[in-house]
Every structure is written in C-alpha cells, then in structure tokens.
Amino acid sequence: MNGAGVRRFGLGLLPWFGAILLWYAVRWSGFVNVSLIPAPHQVAAKFFELLTREGLLIDIFASTRRVFLGVALGILVAVPVGFLLGWYRPARTFADPMINFFRALPPIALIPLVIVYFGVDELAKLVILFYASFFSGVIVMYEGVSQITPLYIRVAQTLGANQAEIFRKVIIPLTVPHILTALRVALGVAWATLVASELIAAQRGLGAMIQNASTYFLLDVIYVGIICIGLIALIMDLILRKITARLLVWQDRAIA
Amino acid sequence: MNKRAQFDKVSLSFETPKGRLKVVEDVSYDINDGDFIAVIGPSGCGKTTMMSMLAGFQKPTTGKVLFDGRPVAGPGPERGVIFQEYGVFPWLTVKQNIAFGLTLNANRVPTAERDATCDHYLGLMGLSDFANSYPKHLSGGMRQRLAIARAYAVKPQFLLMDEPFGALDAQTRSNMQNLLLKVLETEGKTVMLITHSVEEAIYLASRIVVVTARPARIKQIIDVPFGYPRDESIQERPEFAELRSHIRQLVMDEYRAQQAQMRPVSFSE
Ligand SMILES: Nc1ncnc2c1ncn2[C@@H]1O[C@H](COP(=O)(O)OP(=O)(O)OP(=O)(O)O)[C@@H](O)[C@H]1O
Numbered sequence: 001m002n003g004a005g006v007r008r009f010g011l012g013l014l015p016w017f018g019a020i021l022l023w024y025a026v027r028w029s030g031f032v033n034v035s036l037i038p039a040p041h042q043v044a045a046k047f048f049e050l051l052t053r054e055g056l057l058i059d060i061f062a063s064t065r066r067v068f069l070g071v072a073l074g075i076l077v078a079v080p081v082g083f084l085l086g087w088y089r090p091a092r093t094f095a096d097p098m099i100n101f102f103r104a105l106p107p108i109a110l111i112p113l114v115i116v117y118f119g120v121d122e123l124a125k126l127v128i129l130f131y132a133s134f135f136s137g138v139i140v141m142y143e144g145v146s147q148i149t150p151l152y153i154r155v156a157q158t159l160g161a162n163q164a165e166i167f168r169k170v171i172i173p174l175t176v177p178h179i180l181t182a183l184r185v186a187l188g189v190a191w192a193t194l195v196a197s198e199l200i201a202a203q204r205g206l207g208a209m210i211q212n213a214s215t216y217f218l219l220d221v222i223y224v225g226i227i228c229i230g231l232i233a234l235i236m237d238l239i240l241r242k243i244t245a246r247l248l249v250w251q252d253r254a255i256a
Numbered sequence: 257m258n259k260r261a262q263f264d265k266v267s268l269s270f271e272t273p274k275g276r277l278k279v280v281e282d283v284s285y286d287i288n289d290g291d292f293i294a295v296i297g298p299s300g301c302g303k304t305t306m307m308s309m310l311a312g313f314q315k316p317t318t319g320k321v322l323f324d325g326r327p328v329a330g331p332g333p334e335r336g337v338i339f340q341e342y343g344v345f346p347w348l349t350v351k352q353n354i355a356f357g358l359t360l361n362a363n364r365v366p367t368a369e370r371d372a373t374c375d376h377y378l379g380l381m382g383l384s385d386f387a388n389s390y391p392k393h394l395s396g397g398m399r400q401r402l403a404i405a406r407a408y409a410v411k412p413q414f415l416l417m418d419e420p421f422g423a424l425d426a427q428t429r430s431n432m433q434n435l436l437l438k439v440l441e442t443e444g445k446t447v448m449l450i451t452h453s454v455e456e457a458i459y460l461a462s463r464i465v466v467v468t469a470r471p472a473r474i475k476q477i478i479d480v481p482f483g484y485p486r487d488e489s490i491q492e493r494p495e496f497a498e499l500r501s502h503i504r505q506l507v508m509d510e511y512r513a514q515q516a517q518m519r520p521v522s523f524s525e
C-alpha cells in the first residue's frame with residue numbers, strides 16, 4: 001500500500017473509532033441506564049462467545065445465502081425488465097405507475113400474505129428478499145438505460161453496425177455500469193430487509209438471532225447481530241466496488 | 257456526372273413545446289460523384305439538421321432527400337459521418353475505437369489488415385502514443401482526430417463531416433485538411449463538410465453552399481475555381497482572396513440577420 005492508500009484507509013477507520021468512543025461516552029454520561037447499553041468490549045466478548053459456542057457462523061452463512069440468492073434472482077429479472085422499460089418509452093408509460101405502487105409497499109407489510117401463499121420455509125424468505133431487490137434494482141436500471149444518449153448508437157450505425165451488433169457492442173457496454181449500480185442498491189436494500197424476512201419462522205440467521213434475543217431481552221446479542229449485518233453488507237459492497245472499478249476503468253469519475 | 261445525393265425542395269420543422277420551429281426551408285441542390293461540398297452559415301441555422309437528413313437520422317417534413325436516386329431510409333456505412341460531438345466510444349481504447357467499424361460484419365477484414373489500418377491512422381492522427389488509452393485521457397482535439405480516424409478507417413465513399421476540425425489548433429487543422437485532400441485524391445470520395453471557416457471551405461471544397469440564418473435556406477451556391485490536387489499555394493492567389501471577401505460578406509449578412517432575429521437583451525441598469 002502506498003502513502004495515499006494508507007491515509008485513505010486511516011480516514012475510513014477514523015469514524016469507527018469515533019463511534020466507539022461516543023458509545024462509551026453515552027454509557028458513562030449517566031443520561032442512560034447502563035443496563036440498557038452493553039459496552040463495546042462486552043459486545044465483543046459476546047461476539048466471540050456466539051462465534052465459538054453458539055454457531056454464529058451458521059447464522060451468518062444462512063443470512064448471507066438468503067441475501068445473495070434474493071439479490072441474484074431479483075437482479076436477474078430486474079436487468080431485462082428495467083432495460084425494456086428504459087428502452088421503450090411506451091413500456092415505461094405502461095408499467096411505471098405499477099412499479100412505483102409495488103415499490104412503495106414495505107416488504108414487512110407483505111409478510112402475512114407471503115406466509116399464506118408461500119408457506120413459512122426458505123422460499124417465503126427468498127420471496128421477500130427477491131421482492132425488495134427486484135423493485136429497487138429495476139428502478140436504477142431503467143433510469144440509467146433511459147439516459148443512454150442516442151449519439152453512440154448513431155455513430156455505430158454510420159459505421160455499418162446492424163441491430164445485433166449495436167446491442168452487443170454499444171448497448172451492453174453502456175448498460176454494465178447501471179447493472180452494477182442496481183446490484184449495489186439491491187444488495188443494500190436486501191440486507192435492510194433481511195430481519196423482516198427472517199420474521200417468518202426462521203431457525204437460523206442474523207435476523208432470527210436478533211428476534212430471539214429480543215424475546216429474552218439479550219441486548220448484547222442484539223448488538224452483535226446488528227453489527228454483523230452492517231459489517232457483512234459493508235464487505236459485500238466493498239467487493240462490488242472493487243469489481244466495478246475493474247470493469248469500468250474507462251469511466252471518467254469525479255472522485256479520485 | 258453521376259448524382260450521388262439530392263436535396264429536392266427540402267423543408268424540416270421541429271415540434272417543440274413552444275410550437276413549430278422551422279429549421280430548413282426549401283433547400284434544393286445536388287451533390288455529384290466526386291464533389292466536395294462545403295456548407296457554411298451562422299451557428300444554429302440548421303446545418304447539422306440538413307446533414308442529418310442525408311445521414312439518415314432525420315426525415316424531411318416536405319420534399320425529398322435522395323441518395324443514389326433513392327430516398328434516404330436510414331444510416332448506412334456507405335455514408336460515413338463525423339459528428340460535431342465526436343461520439344468517441346468511452347468504453348473502448350483509442351485503438352479499439354478506430355478498429356470498431358472494421359470488426360463489424362458490414363466491413364469485416366482479417367485481423368492483420370485491421371491492425372495495419374489502425375496503426376496507419378494512429379500514426380497519421382498523431383495518436384500512436386495513446387493507442388491503449390481510454391478517451392477520458394484525451395484532449396478535445398485528440399478526441400476529434402480519433403473520430404476522424406474511426407470514420408476514415410472503414411473507407412466510406414461518401415463522407416459527411418460536421419465541423420470536423422473545429423477543436424484543432426491552426427497547425428493541426430491545416431495538417432488535417434491536407435490529409436483529407438490526400439485521402440480524397442487516393443480514394444476518390446464525395447464529401448459534404450460543414451464549417452465555420454471561410455478559408456477552410458475555399459481551400460477544400462469544389463462548391464460552397466452558403467445558407468441563411470434559421471431557417472436555413474440557400475443563400476448562394478458558389479463554384480470554387482480551383483481544381484484538384486490542391487496545395488496551400490492557392491491561398492496566396494488573388495482569386496482566393498476575392499472569393500474569401502465575397503463569402504465573408506454573405507456570411508456576415510446572415511450573422512447580422514440572426515442577431516436581429518434574437519430578442520434584444522439589455523444589460524444597462
Ligand atoms: N431534435 C431537435 N428538436 C428541436 N429542435 C432542434 C432539434 N435539433 C435541432 N434543433 C434546433 O434546430 C436549430 C438548428 O440546429 P442545428 O444543429 O442544425 O444548427 P447548426 O447550423 O448545426 O448550428 P452549429 O453551427 O452551432 O452547429 C437550432 O435552433 C436547434 O435548437
């Protein structure tokens with residue numbers, strides 16, 4: 001790592017230290033009942049306990065797999081649908097109100113219905129995550145695709161490109177950035193929806209862990225669960241950003 | 257002589273939120289095989305619009321635009337276009353941009369030939385050092401040269417050039433002009449060129465179409481009294497100077513007409 005890299009890393013770490021300090025400060029300030037806020041070191045201890053004795057990794061794996069599958073399926077459908085909506089104006093006029101209607105519904109409100117139609121197994125959780133990923137991804141896709149300028153297509157036409165070549169050599173490269181953005185947005189939304197999806201009779205999973213802990217008022221477990229969700233989401237986003245930077249070296253970005 | 261392209265009583269209006277905007281009005285002229293037409297007129301008068309009807313991106317509201325005797329139905333590789341906005345593909349490197357046309361079914365060539373063509377134009381355009389760079393690293397003038405190279409590479413018989421040298425310094429510009437003359441000499445193309453430079457029009461063209469302020473009508477069509485091949489010495493000839501002042505006068509009149517059309521803006525308090 002070079003000097004600038006170290007500095008950026010440090011800059012990224014700084015707010016975390018700040019957050020931990022603030023956390024201790026709130027505890028010690030006396031404004032809040034200490035029994036309601038486990039200290040960071042207590043949460044860390046709980047983390048290792050859960051990791052070694054309660055199979056925290058199984059929960060992490062269960063949740064990550066759900067998110068991963070939900071997002072993968074959601075984006076798989078969102079990409080072609082978003083593309084069609086962005087590309088053909090009539091399609092957009094036709095489907096836009098519908099999409100905005102469904103997008104506005106909080107997935108948690110759909111849970112009773114999902115249970116009725118899809119049962120209480122893995123499928124039901126996937127449906128919720130799919131729903132959340134699809135509707136967030138499809139919007140990003142079609143907003144992006146509808147902003148593609150016709151200039152590049154015209155250039156390709158004057159050079160002799162046929163429809164298939166225009167699609168393969170112009171439209172796909174121009175769509176990739178929007179697919180990646182849709183993926184990132186959907187991933188964020190899916191993690192945010194995870195706890196709701198695991199409300200459905202889940203045995204394992206970070207969301208299930210949090211809910212079980214809340215029944216017994218185990219605040220430290222709740223903190224561990226929340227922090228795990230945040231961290232995994234962060235790591236996935238970092239990986240996706242690295243991939244994006246690799247795939248889109250050609251893009252002119254304002255940030256250095 | 258063989259008529260390549262014809263504008264036959266062509267008019268075009270755009271429907272805008274503020275009503276109909278007449279952009280081209282009753283334009284008629286022919287472009288023969290081997291002609292070099294330069295179109296000159298004030299900014300915003302409708303030159304690009306006129307060209308894009310021949311390129312196949314815009315349909316006339318009334319009248320006909322013909323290419324090889326048939327109404328233009330759409331764009332095609334026999335009519336190469338250099339766009340005013342360049343349109344270099346940002347996701348391809350400089351070399352890949354030049355190669356783009358040659359990778360298409362319409363003009364596919366063997367890889368070795370494609371590489372040779374790319375290297376040839378990279379050299380001619382002074383872009384060899386940037387062959388593997390992405391366009392985001394190029395200056396405006398370099399992007400413009402890249403767009404020119406990409407269009408030349410597929411060797412269209414008919415070239416539509418929309419202010420192709422506008423972003424270049426005087427030296428590079430005259431290099432590019434001479435290069436174009438050389439390409440024409442060896443490949444025998446027909447050209448329609450839009451320019452704001454009177455000198456460029458006279459130096460390159462066989463005929464100059466001066467158009468009016470919007471809507472673009474034909475103000476005058478002028479035959480340039482120089483044959484090909486040409487070199488820079490014609491710029492010293494008295495006919496050149498005469499023609500230049502004549503055309504400048506025409507363009508200036510239209511520029512004033514355009515200024516008068518615009519709503520007067522007062523900056524005084
Ligand atoms: N698609 C469009 N819809 C509505 N108006 C348009 C459209 N394209 C061009 N115009 C208008 O037509 C007029 C002529 O535009 P055009 O691009 O042909 O001008 P130009 O002569 O090429 O100008 P310049 O020298 O600045 O490039 C302008 O007033 C422009 O606003």
Ligand SMILES: [Mg+2]
Pocket residue numbers: 303304305340418
């Ligand atoms: Mg123009």
